[in-house]
Amino acid sequence: MNTLIKNALILDMTERDKSYRGDIKIENGKISDNPLFKADRELDATNMICMPSLINAHTHTSMGLMRNYKDTAPNLMAWLNEIFPIEAKLEPEDIYWASQIALSEMISTGTTAFNDMYFMMDQTCEAVYQAKMRANIGKTLFGSLDNIQERLKPFDEISEKYLSKANGLIKFNVAPHAIYTTPLETYLYARDMILDKGGDLHTHMSETQIEVDNSIKDFGDTPLMYLEKAHALDDIKVVLAHGVYLSDDEVKLCKDKNISVVHNPSSNCKLASGIAPISKFRKSGVNVALGTDGASSNNNLNMMEEMHLAAMLSCVSNLDPIANTPYDIIKMATINGAKALSIDDKVGTIEVGKDADIILIDTNKPHLTPLNDPFSAVVYSASGSDVDTVFCKGEMLMHNRKLLTIDVDLAMKQTKKRWEHLLTK
Template identity: 45%
Template sequence: MENQSILIKNTTIIGSDIKKSSLLVESDKITVIDDNLKNIDADVVINGEGKVLIPGLVNTHTHLSMTLLRGYADDYPLDTWLNDYIFPVEGKLEGEHVYAGALLACVEMIKSGTTAFNDMYFFMDQVAKAVEESGMRGVISHGMLDFGDEEKRKAEFKESLRIIEKCHNTADGRIKVALGPHAPYTCSTDLLNWVRKKADELKVPIHIHVSETEFEVQQIQETYGARPFEYLDKIGFLKEDVLAAHAVWLSESEIDIIKDKEVKLSHNPVSNMKLASGTSPVAKMMEKGVNLSLGTDGAASNNNLDMLEEMKIAALQQKVANLDPTVLKAGEVFKMATRGGATALGIEQETGTIDVGKKADIVLVDMRAPHLTPFRHPVSHLVYSAKGADVDTVICNGQILMQEKELLVLDEKEVLSQAEESAKDLLAR
């Protein structure tokens, strides 16, 4: 496995340009892209005819184990959803549930073309175990909340450091650990200050929810006399290593802060629409050159982890919100889901584009389907017509995770039945 070579021949490669060519993977890297490759020997040869080859999609905001809560509480406002449904069940979670839910999420993500993600939850060593077994790439963080309680705060520090110590840079470098303060309204300033200091010291990134709802903005304004991004800037929290999820309710000056401090954003349109949180000013931020990426959020507020669907909805939502069909073009939203995601996670040297020297994180999408015919501009088809189920083959870090729709790394049936059992057990508690 270590030094395996994979030849993908005669395929349409979506790299810096779009061309028909062949690509060679040796060990964990893309080593050659050349049309003359097709006659060489390789351990595995994949016929790419009729397929397009793209970088593995990057989902920059997830709570993987919430797959167990898929469809559990739909059609409620965010506060009811959280306080009456999600938080009470999460209080009963054990490591075994988190593991079963994370494995289910990995199967779902691989089958819909995602190779890298950014996850915040609890029992994160269980998530790391699932990521290790799945062959995927992930940045994981323990979600920290203290609501101003010092005891709780200390416990959160301890758990975050334990996960960093145990999991950071494991699984051949596929797993990285970030610090995960949940949000400015659930974390005290003391907690956020500690996170900033530790992130600098340990050189790990930060993953946080900011300005998801209008109510949150009001709350922060009442408590700190400033809007969320202004407050975070004032305490010196914002730097280029911060990835903020949602970022729905933003003032002009907050957009300038995000741009100046090079904060990375994860746009989560489906979750924001389902919980009626609002519409992020993504088109405006794109014009200003903010680093934008795309995330599904957890499966309890989406209700799937399909990044192809997320791309389409991101584009449609911005068009209708701006009453302008020219914003968030197919190529722009595709970039958010690939290169933008890799940059947001600080792994752009490894993944996010198809280039010689990069890690082999590759997805083949089969375009021979009625809803993808006739074959025209492949990026347009990927964003507006394709579904996760059109994904044919997935490679991550040079390992084939799925080949011609057959999962090679995990026993799909077993993972699904374990998740079914685990969800039942959780809700019966």
């Protein structure tokens, strides 16, 4: 269905602080300038900000199941030790319904694409396919390579199925969890998988000071340098979640090797991990994207909230309110996220020929009146609940706050049931 968005305040994210009022034509899923364009429907966007939809560059979709569960642990490892026993009991149906909940939350707060790392990826793929969203699904590797052929067997079949079925909306990465759970041999195997089948490497990196200290103690080097010197990163594209404690040499390596770093401010605050030096990354020419991490360490998947917190932390940690301007922060959640997911040729900006992954934010609200600078309004005043309408590849996923591709009441009912069942095991 072709859509005409009329008279919107457009932040197309192609140039610093550029905004203008205009129309957007969505034709066959793409942004069009066809003079013969005929709309099947028209949306009056007079009160709307229109911008690229948000990209969650690091998450664990189904961890929403463990939302608000035993999350008063004193640090990352203590918390993971509460989570791992539950994860060992998960069944496919748990993942499917938890994915539906996560996707509902993401769409309703303006996110249409995400970079995922979790288990039973076929269930998340099916939920993404049904919701008509976009995702890079991680083939998650955890621990040593014992029985690897058996464990990896389903990956090829699932990826082939959804690569063709999802019309380009689903891609696959290889996602070794972290150097403190996954040995070097697995990282090297991950690299081989990528060279063989494609995709990027998505991993946790230098999230805590303890991780870095242990890496120096156990491997004689900082985490990223350790992998680099072992040639685990040669000739592949890499996305690092966190990077809170990357050394200066590692930051330079990220720039030189075009490695993206995903800032996860809520998770880093909540687990008391630290504040990633995103100004340093940006000034060094490193691509910085934004993510929520899993909903069990956040505890939501709301990228509007993530932008707000990223901006606030940037101000206070730099003692400089414009170290990263609202435009810079929105970039992290849009085009920089698209670069991290290797989909920047398709999405991340509003440009003719790109896929129509677009959100409309309703500004007819007391907390957005008067609007003044729309970039500041999005980052500092708006909430996820102000997102009114969401498109992914031209398909309307939400309109007037109503989700159109997910039965959210059913998803909530089933997820509660699955969680209660899990706790009885």
